[in-house]
Amino acid sequence: MQIKAAITHAQGQAFSIEDVVLDAPKSNEVLVKIIATGVCHTDAVARDQAIAPLPAILGHEGAGIVEKVGKNVQGIDIGDHVVLSFSYCGQCDMCLTGHPTSCSTFNDLNFGGCCADHTHRLHQQEQPLSTFFGQSSFANYAVAHQNNVVKVDKDVDLALLGPLGCGIQTGAGTVLNRLKPSFGTSIVIYGAGAVGLSAVMAAKITGCLNIIAVDVHENRLELAKELGATHILNGAKVDVVNEIKQITQGGSEYAVETTGVPVVVRQSLQALRPLGSCAIVGITPPMEIDVFNDLMAEGKTMMGVIEGDAVAKIFIPQLVNYYKKGLFPFDKLVKFFDFEQINEAFEASKTGEVIKPILRIAAI
Missing domain, CATH: 3.40.50.720 (NAD(P)-binding Rossmann-like Domain)
Incomplete structure (x- = not known):
């Protein structure tokens, strides 16, 4: 399918919103319509220091709605509200002992530029584009492995929740x-x-x-x-x-x-x-x-x-519950920008004008 995404073509270059092709989800993956995405300092580091292969679609604090579910996906259904977090294998000693943020393949899965099966879901004119944190959420749609996907309550503003996937977590x-x-x-x-x-x-x-x-x-x-x-x-x-x-x-x-x-x-x-x-x-x-x-x-x-030593599928819903009770008012940190204002949002973050910018990408 054709989507709109903010591409980082080369180190230090501004983001450019362009047409991109996104492949359908494969086994253990889901397609998510991105509603909003947080802007994180790690995205700026990836853009300016090329810690992931370029060209790439960055973004790793996505929040959206599940639109398609691949084979073998468990516990995630079409229509679910979700936050996208970091990638992990789920099989190594660290993952199996409750520390997926220290996964033995964490760097490869999050910064290696391809999906867990070593292929690409993102393309432009037949050129593969690197994936970031297994999601690349600076786009109106993203494909992510079920490990990355965290279900959240539907009674909380979904556009607000993306930053729980990294910085706030x-x-x-x-x-x-x-x-x-x-x-x-x-x-x-x-x-x-x-x-x-x-x-x-x-x-x-x-x-x-x-x-x-x-x-x-x-x-x-x-x-x-x-x-x-x-x-x-x-x-x-x-x-x-x-x-x-x-x-x-x-x-x-x-x-x-x-x-x-x-x-x-x-x-x-x-x-x-x-x-x-x-x-x-x-x-x-x-x-x-x-x-x-x-x-x-x-x-x-x-x-x-790393990532608060969190098991995201457990910890993010806990933070949402604390927010609902007024005990974790992270909404006081954010300011919303339209997707087309992505470069302005990064500049506002760099200067300290805004603590946590969030890009609004689509309406619910």
Whole structure:
């Protein structure tokens, strides 16, 4: 079938909405009419650093309605409202022990450019186009493996839900699934973007005593306070490590580092108390740390967390339920753009004008 999709033709080029051919779903796959798709920093990295083969159709926070179901698909029916999340094999040790975000073939399935059977569903003038995260949701239709597809309640605005598939899942899941802070402890979230603010909301759910948000944009810090931060620190104006140690009387038990900025990564380690744990979720360039003083000497832990260590089919519906109860108001992060405004949406995200842009692609 012919669809409309935003193509990334070459590294660093603007998105171009063009006609593309999408093949029918094969075994274990579904066809989804995309209603809306979140704009994530990882999409910008893929466009600008070519971490996936190009030309490609990016987009990996899709939300839509199932229109066709391939053979052997279970638990997904035509008409279901769904969120599309990351790909995983479902067969390796990590998948079978409840950690599909660490799937042994995660990189191949999400960044390799083809489907799980090593073929392509997207074409333009007989040239194959790379798939991203097994969905390529910067389009009005997408084919995805049933592993990627998460059913959600029909009584929630479907256009709002796409970012649960990656960015919001990453922030909330890092707190709720991996760090699991104890009641009454302290946590610091470095970076008050979509991932960081999702971590703030999750930390409030856990009952942390001190929830400290660090950023350099006052508007984001104020929103962090509205969403549950007990303290806000502007990293451009204060000594972050000293301030945290004063607030927490010695350092935080937990930290979530979302910025990928080396100096901030070091702060996140230095502001931990002995035996504290820091989860790194930002894409960080090569950097140096003082392993002895910043980690080993005080028994600290530094861990990488992908996609919030979530089992998406379980975790995303849980977040939707928290949203419905008013306990996870992630709608305060978003601003909608028309599909044709995709380049403007990316620019608004880059400048910090908008925390989480969402592209409206079709009406329900």
